[in-house]
Amino acid sequence: MIKYKKNKLNAMNSYKKALVAIHVAVWLVILISPLTFFDRGDRFEADKLIPMFSTPIAMMLVFYTTYLYLTPKLLLKGQKRKFWTYTIALVILMGLGLHIWFQVSHRVFFHPEHHLHPMKKMREPNALMDLIFILRNVFNMTVTAAIAAMSILSIKWQSSETARREAEMAKQDAELKNLRNQVNPHFLLNTLNNIYALTAFNQQKAQEAILELSGMLRHILYDNQQDFVRLNDEIKFIHSYINLMKIRIPKTTKIQIDVNVPKDTELKIAPLIFISLIENAFKHGIGTAENSFIHINIYADRNHIACEIENSNFPKNDTDRSGHGIGLEQVGKRLELAYHKKYTWEKGTKDNNKIYYSNIYIYDTKLRDN
Incomplete structure (x- = not known):
């Protein structure tokens, strides 16, 4: 039993390390992937880098807020109304805040002399385009929150399924041992009766x-x-x-x-x-x-x-x-x-x-x- 518990603990530690490694690898890919859209000759300047990395960072905030707090503390404990309220508020506020941050950073760090191409000049304010960008951000945050919630639910289901299988195996093992204990007296009874008859x-x-x-x-x-x-x-x-x-x-x-x-x-x-x-x-x-x-x-x-x-x-x-x-x-x-x-x-x-x-x-x- 002690050896089994030790092996189980080692397996859990290995699983946690593998999970951390997967998280790190996925977010590194997400953070680095915007760099693939740089053109030859482009310079790494704040007016370009800040918007590129802002969305992945916002997604990380939404993901881990949902992953570490909203899902385990609310959804898994039956507080579904609070979970949906807080999650909806989170994705809307993050989508709106991200759009405001884009506008502010664009005005602060934008340098017209670095964007000679006419398509890259600073666009004029447009309410419809702003709404589209906000909806896009909200959609991205919603998908991120959904992935975080499903990840926790998947881990919880896997843990419950493992516990169920272990309980079932323990029950079967107990039943099998009980049956083996029943075999011995049953067999001995028949055999001793035969020997008793033989002694006569x-x-x-x-x-x-x-x-x-x-x-x-x-x-x-x-x-x-x-x-x-x-x-x-x-x-x-x-x-x-x-x-x-x-x-x-x-x-x-x-x-x-x-x-x-x-x-x-x-x-x-x-x-x-x-x-x-x-x-x-x-x-x-x-x-x-x-x-x-x-x-x-x-x-x-x-x-x-x-x-x-x-x-x-x-x-x-x-x-x-x-x-x-x-x-x-x-x-x-x-x-x-x-x-x-x-x-x-x-x-x-x-x-x-x-x-x-x-x-x-x-x-x-x-x-x-x-």
């Missing part, structure tokens, strides 16, 4: 089952606390579980497991997702008086990880409350939290309800270690 008729096999269970518990206690584990480690855990279950199932049940996963693969997977499907297969796929089967096929390539299970279907009646369906419910929740929109889960019955199938396909190649 074969003590030696019960001891072997306890040793097998200890290896499985190691996987649950350590690997299950991680978000993702190596696929091959998860497959070893599944093999141990099946070996444990084989001790007490009747000989009329055929168990077949096929694994086609490269041994050196670094593919990872959310732990204890497939085991719930396998538990369900043993729960509903074994009949005491009839032949039954469980077929498990696990394979992976660069595009997806798959677990396909078929078993004979002997559904429990309504009075059998063993398991209560917790396992399959957890599978759906964990798949959605760990692989949102990156998985498919097909399940159902076929052959007149005699066969039950449950196939999970996970499409997420980003979990491969580099």
